Amino acid sequence: MANSFYITTPIYYINDVPHLGHGYTEVAADFIARFKRLQGFDVTFLTGTDEHGQKIAQAAEAKGVKPKEWADEIVPRWHEAWKALDISYDDFIRTTEARHEKPVQTFVQELYDRGEIYLGSYEGLYCVGCEAFKSPDELIDGKCPLHPTREIEHVKEENYFFRLSKYAERLIDLWESDERSVMPEVRRNEVLGKVRQGLDDLSMSRISFEWGIPIPWDSKHVIYVWIDALLNYITAAGYASDEARFNRIWPVDVHLIGKDILWFHSVIWPAMLMALDVPVPKTVYAHGFLLVGGAKMSKSSLTGISPQDLTETFGSDGYRYYFLREVSFGQDGTFSWESMVARYNSDLANDYGNLASRVLNMAGRYLGGAVPRTPADDELDEADRRLIDAYDQAFTGMEAALDGLSPTEALKAAWTFVRKANSYVEEVAPWALAKDESQHRRLEVVLYNLAESLRLIALLTFPATPRASQELWRRLGIDGELDRAAFATDGVWGGLPAGSKTTKGDALFPRLDDDQK
């Protein structure tokens, strides 16, 4: 199949441990990846870790170990975090791997050979915390505002420069065109505005420390960590190592990033690719930031909360659903424990979980847990047709939302069907039908419709709540695995086989007390 879909998250800098911000990016990318798989795309979902640079070297030195040893110690924390959130990445790249380092050198050498890199010197104030040079007016009291505890270093060093400035016009043309996009719109405007103010060439090597990938023709320099990091997107795709694979999946469909690193992804990165005539990303999507509010956790900063702090209470599904649904995708959002409890109870426990509970219970009580014969067209009345119609609309709405890369809107669309199924229960009142023997076939029909609705709800929600969705399929007596399901076949109304054996089970999403914990 040629319908490749390649999506990436940033690779995370390992002097940090995973926190809610990282988890947010990861969950959003995973939602999109899972949805695209259900649509039949051949998905490549890449994440990883960024392991070079002075900060890592210093952290390792402080522990008395080599940088690579330090990295090997930290990286499992990231694997664990993503496992706890059921992140279904297809590849996890580390920038210290040979499959990355060698192609990076190939790429940089090629830039050099083409005259895109020249030797210059840079004199200025350098903040190790930022791994960046600072202009004097950025400093507050002689300190970097982002890293006030660190000393600013005055350095003059010889650096290699990438001719970024010459790409300003082409970048403007690129992001003004409709072929490629920076999303949401506000971010595109931001990038265009800045690029129009002009670009400087970019210092792309460092000479003051050694922890990095050497410049191939001048090994006393290492490649600037951001250049190194950005290249992960193509090295993992097979650049300079697996041409067939690279041609198949590149250019990337979506780079999902936080808005703080938009500049690198929408300016520096495409310019680097242009310099070697490599196709640029189709879409760079910069999501918003999470802010921490509410009483319970307000004293924590975002970076002080690990994903696992929340999955203990809300589960992986609850975590994933909350952030996808609560934060309007693309905008900043506020996280609070209170809103998380409210959202969990309202949408997952009351709407979704309770629907499953009441339907499975009735199927067991009234039909002995056996899914009845699939209703024929002439057995369906108006209410039934409205239910089926609601499913079609929800599904259509989700696909449209995904075209706009909005998990939030996709889930809103899915929930219109969940709510419709609940109101259908009231409308057809199976408990009343069960009291009248002459209505037995009608009872079978409505319970079939409801069980089938559950099956489809599980399918639609799988990208957000994979565990509960799979469990629901199991309780409906379906053998299949949702991660191998496809909308094209499984998304068609009427797919639940007659005779399947349903089981009620415990609450899919147990209600939480408002003052839980």
Added chain:
RNA sequence: GGCAGGGUGGAGCAGUCUGGUAGCUCGCCGGGCUCAUAACCCGGAGGUCGCGGGUUCAAAUCCCGCCCCUGCAACCA
């Protein structure tokens, strides 16, 4: 200073491009149902759509001015 985005019932958002009944979720109030996780369903209250002016038969929606908030200004998701 500049560039960009926003200010809509208690909270969070949609609607503004393509003027004409202000929509959704949560919360609140009332009712219903009893299959269900004190859940579910139905109904209701609650908004001078930041302020002032203008265009128009008609403005949340278009134009002008002002106030407030936020983001960007090159490297923490």
